Amino acid sequence: MSLTVLVADDSKLSRRSVIRALPPELEITIIEATNGKEAIETLSGNAVQLVLLDLTMPEIDGVGVLEYLSEQPSSPDVIVISADFQPEKQRIVMSLGAKRFLRKPLDKDELAMTLFELGYL
Amino acid sequence: MNNPLLDKLPVGICLVNEAYEIVYLNAFFLDRMSVELRGDALGKPLADVFPEQIKFLKRRIKSVFVLKHPSFSYWEQRPHIFPFKSSRPITGEETQMVQNMEIVPHKDTETGEHYACILIQDVTAQASYFKAQAQLAEELKAEHEAQRKLIRKLDRAQSQLIQAEKMASTGQLAAGIAHEINNPMGFVTANLNTLEQYAQNLLETCQATKKLVASHAPEHIEALEDLFDATHVELIEEDMSPLIQESKDGLKRVSEIVSTLRSFAEEPQHTWGYLNLHDTANQLVQLIGTQFKRPRFKVTCEPDQLKWYCESASLKQALTNLMMNAAQSIDDNGLVMLDIKQTSSGGVAIKIVDTGCGISEANLKRVFEPFFTTRPEGKGQGLGLSVAYSAIEKHKGKLAINSREGKGTVIEVRLPVLKEQEKEKSASNPSTKSL
Amino acid sequence: MNDTIALSEDQRDALQELMNISMGQAANSLAHLIETKIGISIPKITAVTPDGLFELVSHHQQAYYTRQSFMGDIHGEVMSILTQHGLTEVAELLDYEQPLSENDINETILELSNILAGACLAGLSEQLELATNLQMPTLFAPQKSDFSQYDWQHSLVMEVKFDIQISSFTMRVVFCLDDASLTRLKSTIDELLG
Numbered sequence: 001m002s003l004t005v006l007v008a009d010d011s012k013l014s015r016r017s018v019i020r021a022l023p024p025e026l027e028i029t030i031i032e033a034t035n036g037k038e039a040i041e042t043l044s045g046n047a048v049q050l051v052l053l054d055l056t057m058p059e060i061d062g063v064g065v066l067e068y069l070s071e072q073p074s075s076p077d078v079i080v081i082s083a084d085f086q087p088e089k090q091r092i093v094m095s096l097g098a099k100r101f102l103r104k105p106l107d108k109d110e111l112a113m114t115l116f117e118l119g120y121l
Numbered sequence: 122m123n124n125p126l127l128d129k130l131p132v133g134i135c136l137v138n139e140a141y142e143i144v145y146l147n148a149f150f151l152d153r154m155s156v157e158l159r160g161d162a163l164g165k166p167l168a169d170v171f172p173e174q175i176k177f178l179k180r181r182i183k184s185v186f187v188l189k190h191p192s193f194s195y196w197e198q199r200p201h202i203f204p205f206k207s208s209r210p211i212t213g214e215e216t217q218m219v220q221n222m223e224i225v226p227h228k229d230t231e232t233g234e235h236y237a238c239i240l241i242q243d244v245t246a247q248a249s250y251f252k253a254q255a256q257l258a259e260e261l262k263a264e265h266e267a268q269r270k271l272i273r274k275l276d277r278a279q280s281q282l283i284q285a286e287k288m289a290s291t292g293q294l295a296a297g298i299a300h301e302i303n304n305p306m307g308f309v310t311a312n313l314n315t316l317e318q319y320a321q322n323l324l325e326t327c328q329a330t331k332k333l334v335a336s337h338a339p340e341h342i343e344a345l346e347d348l349f350d351a352t353h354v355e356l357i358e359e360d361m362s363p364l365i366q367e368s369k370d371g372l373k374r375v376s377e378i379v380s381t382l383r384s385f386a387e388e389p390q391h392t393w394g395y396l397n398l399h400d401t402a403n404q405l406v407q408l409i410g411t412q413f414k415r416p417r418f419k420v421t422c423e424p425d426q427l428k429w430y431c432e433s434a435s436l437k438q439a440l441t442n443l444m445m446n447a448a449q450s451i452d453d454n455g456l457v458m459l460d461i462k463q464t465s466s467g468g469v470a471i472k473i474v475d476t477g478c479g480i481s482e483a484n485l486k487r488v489f490e491p492f493f494t495t496r497p498e499g500k501g502q503g504l505g506l507s508v509a510y511s512a513i514e515k516h517k518g519k520l521a522i523n524s525r526e527g528k529g530t531v532i533e534v535r536l537p538v539l540k541e542q543e544k545e546k547s548a549s550n551p552s553t554k555s556l
Numbered sequence: 557m558n559d560t561i562a563l564s565e566d567q568r569d570a571l572q573e574l575m576n577i578s579m580g581q582a583a584n585s586l587a588h589l590i591e592t593k594i595g596i597s598i599p600k601i602t603a604v605t606p607d608g609l610f611e612l613v614s615h616h617q618q619a620y621y622t623r624q625s626f627m628g629d630i631h632g633e634v635m636s637i638l639t640q641h642g643l644t645e646v647a648e649l650l651d652y653e654q655p656l657s658e659n660d661i662n663e664t665i666l667e668l669s670n671i672l673a674g675a676c677l678a679g680l681s682e683q684l685e686l687a688t689n690l691q692m693p694t695l696f697a698p699q700k701s702d703f704s705q706y707d708w709q710h711s712l713v714m715e716v717k718f719d720i721q722i723s724s725f726t727m728r729v730v731f732c733l734d735d736a737s738l739t740r741l742k743s744t745i746d747e748l749l750g
Contacts, residue, residue: 011573012566013748056576056598083580084596086587104577105683180651184667188585190674193692198663221692 003028003120004047006076008039008065009054014104018052018081021108023121036060040068048076050120053098055082055089066096077118081106133203133241136227137182138234141167149241153205153218174202182237185224194222196248207245219248282508299379306379310372317365324358378411396433398469399426402459405437405444413448415455416475422461429469430539431516439512442505443473443532449496450477450530464535471534480524488522563742568601570745571714575599578679579716579729582672586718589671590649597717604713612713613637613730614698621696622669626677628688630737634677635730636669636693642725649722666693672718673729684744 005028009015015032022028031046033039037059042048051069055062062080069075080093083104090101100114115121127134128148136145143162151159158170167182168175177199181192194202196219205218221244227236327349334345349355399422406418429436440459447457455476462470480488480495487493488506506522513520516536524530563571576599583594604612613621618640625633647656647664656664670693681688714731733741 011569011576013570013573013745016749083577084583085580086584086593088593104580105679176651184589184671187589188671188675190585190671190678191690193666193670194663195666195692195694198659198666223692 003049004031005029006031006033006039006042006046006048006051008033008036008051008057008062009081010034010057011054014054014081014106017106018111021106021111023112023115026115026120036062036065039065043069043076051076051078053078053080055080055084055093063092063096066093066098070097079111079114079118131243133205133239133243135167135239135241137167137237137239139186139236141179141182143167143170144236150203153203171203173204174199178202178239181222181224182239185226185237186235189226191223191225194220196221196244200248203241205241205243207243218243219245278507282511302379303376306372306376310369310376313365313368313372317369320361320365324354324361327354377407392434393430393432395428396431396436397426398422398429398461398471401433401437401440402461405440406459409441409444409448413451415453416448416451416457416477417454419456419458420460421458424463427461427463427469429536431536432512435512435515439509439534440471440473442509443534446505447473447475447477447530447532450475450479452478455529467538469536471536473532473534474529476529479526479528479530480522481526485522485524563601563603566749567742567745570749571741572599572601574680574683574745575601575676575714575716577683578676579718581679582675583718585675586668586671586720590646590720592649593721595719595721597719599714599716602713602715609713609730609732610698612715620665621698622665622673622693623696624669624673624690624693626688626690628681629686630681630688630733630740632731632733632737634669634673634690635732636673637728637730638665638668639724639726642720642723645723646720646725649720662695665695668727669693669729672727676716676729676731684741684748686740686744 003026005022007015007018007030009018019030022030031042031048033042035057039051039053040060043051043065051065053062053065060068062082066078066080069078075097078098079100079102080098081102081104082089082093085101085103093101099118102110102114112121123145130147130149132147133149133153134145134147135143135150138144143165146154146162151162154162154170162170167178171178177194181194184190185192199222200219201217202220202222203218205220207216207218221242223240223242225238225240227238228234229236331342331345331349334342399420402420402422406420410418444457444459451457456474457476458472458474460472460474462472464470484493484495489510510520513534513536517539518534518536521533521535522530523533576596579596579599583596587594613635620638620640620643622636622638623633624636625631643661643664644654644656646668647660648654650664650667652660652664670690673693674690677688677690680686714729716729718727718729719725
């Protein structure tokens, strides 16, 4: 079963490190978005099962993307990956329907564990 | 953690677990703790063993546990965290150890437990050095400030000295005036001599006329005598000679004063040459004697008529100032002695002794300071001795002063033979070497 | 700008992200310690000459300055500029008792710079897998002469602003790297981007 994953981050470095951290045994198609607006456009036109979402982005930020998704009838799983992980921020993100909140720099094992918990592995 | 090398480090190491209990102390720590505490410190709460500054320590240790990042404390803000004695020698002033502290996170790789490792550095020496440096800098600053003040004072003194120099040129002006006085003095003296002769002739003519009338026309003698009486010829005869003599004496005195004034002041400034010290001393006493009537003056010079190679204007100025001070110090009758003597080494010793009021011990220290004066405001510039001092210095000489209040003052000036003098002596007048 | 200092768009972006992550860690650590929310600005990355650096840091009249050097795989200095305003409240959050003595204030300044600058450096080093050690921070007053005496011609300035929300306190952290360290940093970033 092929999995389509959207990696939304304005930083190329972060997108690289997220993609590199994905378990190699997973068969996945990766779509990249460099800001929230691009992410929303991608989501409306493609069948995406999983979103790996950054919070601080230009145009529309991660919270904006989550708000958009919460208004949709059905939405993919969202794992937020952010450098700003103060409790306040985590609370907002989780209340908008994100499944997990992971810290930057992304830990490979932590991502694998999360994917396992969410049933992708 | 029980590596014996850790006990050799000049750094204190204390390991604390997450319950703030001490789990390790190296020798640096143990050696500085009291015997009672040392035995069972391990395993005890940090607060029990080191109650001083525990609040601060706990705060810092917490930050290390939470942030997983070292924490620093610098002696300048917190010099004595642990109650340790300084390791400085007994002579050191600092008794408490000045410390820098670093707390670093430590994770035991086997058990996975977290620790905070307190590292203590003894920086007593550096701190006291630093403080000494800071104090030194402060002192230097103060000294610098004092010097700047002094320089300002000296600047002022210099301009005052320039002023004094100007006054010396006023002396030259006086010499010019003296010269001008000399001219009329010349013809007044000559005329007076002539007038004396004329008057003598006239009186003789009167006597001769009286004799002629008595022998050839005795009938008119009475009328002539009446005429002589009416014009006081007899009185004129009596009075004229002493009057003229008195005038001549007066003129002589004027001419003496004028010539002294000239010879003393006419010397151009800053010229080196031979000065007859004996003559100079006599002239000086004469000049000062006209201003100060009370003291008796006495001049001695050995050898007689001693000539000295010097910058005569400034040396004369120096001697004048010293003599004036001596004369001024005498209230009633007293003695001012000016004694000049060539020493065995060829130099000259000039002694000025007075039996005047003397100088108090406190003032004696300050007499060479420019503008220091004990005379009332407006009466003295306070420059006399400092001018004398710098003049003597110019001659590479020494000026010493001794005084006892109420008894008098002795000033001794010693002038060395200057090279030029030796050169000139040997070239022009080798015989004077035996002097 | 010479060649060693010029950053490609990708490199600049990557560095910005790395800083962002490091700052996030720093802010989170401090927020955790003093139990308050901390705002972080998006890091600004510029390359400046020493004179430019002086201009950059010296504008702040009412400010405290600290500097802290680091060594290891990369060398450089971190400068922290702290506003005087709001510092009292932060000191209180750090458990200092009022009224603050001059030593308390100095200690607070040094501690804050150490936590924030230190966390930034730690985050950066960790992500780039570079070993660095931070030295003790010291207080200093920036003077133009200090800057012209630096033996590097250019420095990379990574500037970020922290806002501690219950007070109006802000702090800027400026990283200065020498040319050799910058070259090392760039090659490490290139590996990550590759």
